[in-house]
Amino acid sequence: MFIVVKYGDNKQQLFNPKCLAQALLANIRERCGCSEDDVLDLSDEDGNVKRISKRLDEDPEIVFRDRESLILVKEIKMTSSEGAEERLYMPLLDQLEDDDSFIKRLNSSGPKRGAKRLSTTAGGSGKAASSGPADKANNGGSLSSRRVSNSGARLSVDKGGSRRSSRIK
Template sequence: MFITVLHGEHKEDLFNIHCKVQILLDGIKHRCGCEDEEEIELADVSGQVKNLLQNKHLSAAELLGERETYVLLGVTTNGERPSEGGFVPLLIDENIINSKFLAKLATSQEQKSPSPRMKSRRSHKKSTLDIPAAGGLRTHSPHGSRTRTPIASPKQSRKL
C-alpha cells in the first residue's frame, strides 16, 4: 500500500504507509528535501488536513487511504505546540493550490478535528464489556484477572 505526495514544483513521490506516522513523516521530510521544516503535515487534494501530527503513534495506514494523493504542508507555529499554528502548502501547482483548496485548508485549521476517515474507523471499533463478578461465578486466577468459570450446582453436576 502506498500514497503519492505532491510537493515542490510539480513533483511527486510514492511512500509506503505500512509504518508508524512518525516514520512516514520523517521519510517524507528526507525524500522531499524539507528537513528545514520543523513539522510537516499532509492534506488531501481538496485541502482536508489529515492530522498526522496528532496521531504519531498510529499506523499511517489507519489515517491515510491507499493509492490516494496528498499535498505536503509545512506547519507554522504561533506558539509552543504545532497545533496552535497554521499550514502552508509546500507545493507549487495552481491547478491544485487554488482558492478552494486554501479555503478548505483554513477551515481545517480552525476545526482541528480528526479526519472523517478516522471518525469512521473509531465508530466501527468493537466495545468490550466488563462484567463484575456475580453469584455463581468464581475467579480462578491468583492475580485477579477477569477470567471466570461458572460453578455448577449440585443438580447440574449429577446430570453430567
C-alpha cells in the same frame, strides 16, 4: 498499499504508509528535502488535513486510501501581539501556494489544538495580510503563501478594523 505525496515544482514520490506516523514523516522529510524544523502533515486534494503529525505513535495507514494522492503541507505557528497562538497549514506544492480557496479549505476544519481563531469579535473579518506589495488586494481575509513567508516576517491581522501584528515562530 502506497500513497503518492505531491510537493515542490509538481514533484511526487511514492511512500509506504505501513509504519508509525513518525517514521513516515521522517521519510517524507528526507526524500522531499524538508527542514528538520518543519512541522509536516498531509492533506487530500480537497484540502482535508490528515493530521498525522498529531498522532506520531499511531499507524497512519488507517487514514489513507490505497494509491491516494496527497499534498505535503507545513504547519506554521503565528503569535499575535496579544499572545494568542494560531496554527496555519500551507501547501508545499508550488501550484497551490497562491490558491486562496485551497488554503482556506486547509485551514477551515476547525480550530487547531492550542489555537485561538482570528475572527472572535462579532462582525470581525478575521483578515490577515502582509505589509508587502502582495497584499494590496486583500482577498477577503484568506491567507496565501505570498502573505505567510518562512522568513519570520511580520503579519498584520485586521480584526474588526483594528490592525495587530503577528510574528511567525
